[in-house]
Amino acid sequence: MNTVEDDTGKRYLLLKRSDSASLVRDPETGNECYIRNDRLEAVDEGSVLETAARSVPDPVLTLLTNVHDAETLGLLIELADRGPLGVRTLLDTYDCCESDLHGRLTILSAADLLEEAEVAGERGYRVTEDCETALETLRTETPGLDESPSDDP
Template identity: 55%
Template sequence: MRTVRDASGTHYILLKESKDASLVRDPETGAERHVQNADLEPVDGESPLATAAGAVPDAVRTVVTAAHDDRALGLLVEVADRGPLSVHELLDSYDLCESDLHGLLAEFRAAGLLEEVDVTGRRGYDTTPTADRAVDALTDR
């Protein structure tokens, strides 16, 4: 398999190739169709697996990449549900040491999932719209 694109720039996963036409799949819809080979060109440097990942909404891909384990994902869900939360509340509420908590918060900020906010005069965090969309999609809310 490889990634190809048509004249409009749409990327597809090439499934089968014959003399005149190829069977391609649209990663966003899953629809398969035959396209004339003359209407397709290879996309150099793009893995078909990366193309397939395009079916996952951007916000969800960001969370999947940033949340390395269940605790990290759980922290993001909790801030989405209960936030904004101060750092003090986060330390008191969950079984994370200070360095682990700050590491996760920094990763989520770098990924654009959390933002620093003031919570009753203390430094705290709240989710961004990207995180909210992802948590909604992941939790089927």
């Protein structure tokens, strides 16, 4: 499977090519259609899997590719729900050594998921708008997280 681009710049996954047209799939919608070959051009940059990953909104993709464990995700959720929080509060409240916390904060800041903030006159962190968007998307896409058990049979 290859990645192709039509004459408008839209990227597709090439499924099948014939003499006059090619069957392509839109990675964002999953829709398949035929497009004339003279409107398509092969794309060399990125893999087919990267093209498929583009169906995920950018903020969510950034979160998924930079958060590698539940503790780091939990840190973002806590900062989204309670933040901004000072570094001392983070160290005192959560079971995390200073070097681990520093590493997480550095990676998340470099990915633009966190930004520095002043909290009570000291250095702290808050989630960015993109991080907030990604977390909201994940939370709304996961049914049952905020729901209490129903008494209905």
